[in-house]
Amino acid sequence: MTYFMRFDESMKAIRPSDNTRLRMPTDTGDVEVHVYEAKHRSGGASLVGVPRTAENLAVLGLPANTGKQSPWIIPPFPLLKSAFRKGGPFIRDGKIEHIPDGFDPQKVVVGGEQYRPGPPAYIPYELKDDIPLNVESVDPTDWDIEMWVGGSATRAATEEERSYQLIPWTYYPLGFLDLWLEQYRCYHLDQDIPAELSPPDEDIDHDAEESETPTGLKMRKVELDASTGELEGQHTVYIQVLVDTELDHAITATGHEANGYFLEGLACYLQSADRIDPSLQLDPEGEGIGIYGNPAHVEKAQTAFRRIAETPSKIAGLVEQAEAAGIEFDD
Incomplete structure (x- = not known):
């Protein structure tokens, strides 16, 4: 199965900053990755997304009109800071010139484990049988949607806040960005959607x-x-x-x-x-x-x-x- 990320000790560490554009080199080209907020939450995560561009879709082997329902291949989610450590897999590529749909990182709410913001444009970490893949039939009316207050504290989202861009409630380790890319690719190629990918041959934490x-x-x-x-x-x-x-x-x-x-x-x-x-x-x-x-x-x-x-x-x-x-x- 495809493993998109490359882990190499020669890759330099990256200091995340707001509205930063990164490149993720793969065997089929570079995936453009956006860091919208370097410190999305106190601790170890940045708010990161993979925009739906013709170039990114080409790297995944998909036509340029794929996934028109969403401006992202992977909507904004918290990516652990360990993703930017020495050893890969990202390269700094300047500042973001265009944020999809004028996305405002201050207007985000959190969803639960069943989070699925815009299928079939995005497939989550864990597939839930009770959430259909057809984007038109997803109804988040009864979803538990909250606003972060600070630390692990949340409060119920207001009616207006429920319309903000959803992000996952839990953090996902580095390797799952690969899983999401492969799930997205397989979904649009009408192939079996994988549930997990093998870890890389080299551990990114070389000195752990x-x-x-x-x-x-x-x-x-x-x-x-x-x-x-x-x-x-x-x-x-x-x-x-x-x-x-x-x-x-x-x-x-x-x-x-x-x-x-x-x-x-x-x-x-x-x-x-x-x-x-x-x-x-x-x-x-x-x-x-x-x-x-x-x-x-x-x-x-x-x-x-x-x-x-x-x-x-x-x-x-x-x-x-x-x-x-x-x-x-x-x-």
Whole structure:
């Protein structure tokens, strides 16, 4: 199956900035990618889209009139800052000269896991059987649509705000941009739509430090470079609980899901109890949580989570302590 992205240690890091045009080299030409907001949300994501242009469609092997229902091949979505690290797959190509339909990044709302803003112009990460592929038959009337307030906080969108451009609620890792491009291409070529792509042969985080506890806590630490702007020189660690492990079962027994939002609740409690530094930035998503900050502070956070993972039997008591301290776990 096609893998569009190229990962190479020779590729320079990119410092994202608002309204930046990037090129993504492929075997069939360069895909034009737009960064609309370098800091769409506090943490590690930019607001990025792939415009529907004749040149982009040609790279995908599609005629120039494909997907007229939308000005994008991939509408704006949060792309993790790790996408711009040294090793690829993007090259800076100047400023955006034309934003599709005069898109205003301030006028965006978030949708849930069933997000599908304009099919068949766009196919989401997970295909939902109850959302038809025919764009004319999609009815978002009952969709849970919200506005971001800050951090992980949201509020219900007003009637006017519900008409704003939708973006996905969850963040998707780097490789899924390839998946979306392949899904889009296959849809318009009337081919079977793939559900997943194989990861690249080379890991983009060439210098990542990985560790895994016997109970099922996985941590991946990376030193941030110029691509992350003012975060350069800081560290980030991505923490997740592996499925069907001792730690996963212990968390589930408390009535919570072992996802990034649960880990965010634990991190907030650790910060409030002065067990990890309050300056650390927390970036939760469905599978895990990214923690950014001073290298020494990130190391201390890793140690704290590692100690928690060593004794799953104490998870229930820790959750009770956190809730008693006013922490709300947003599963």
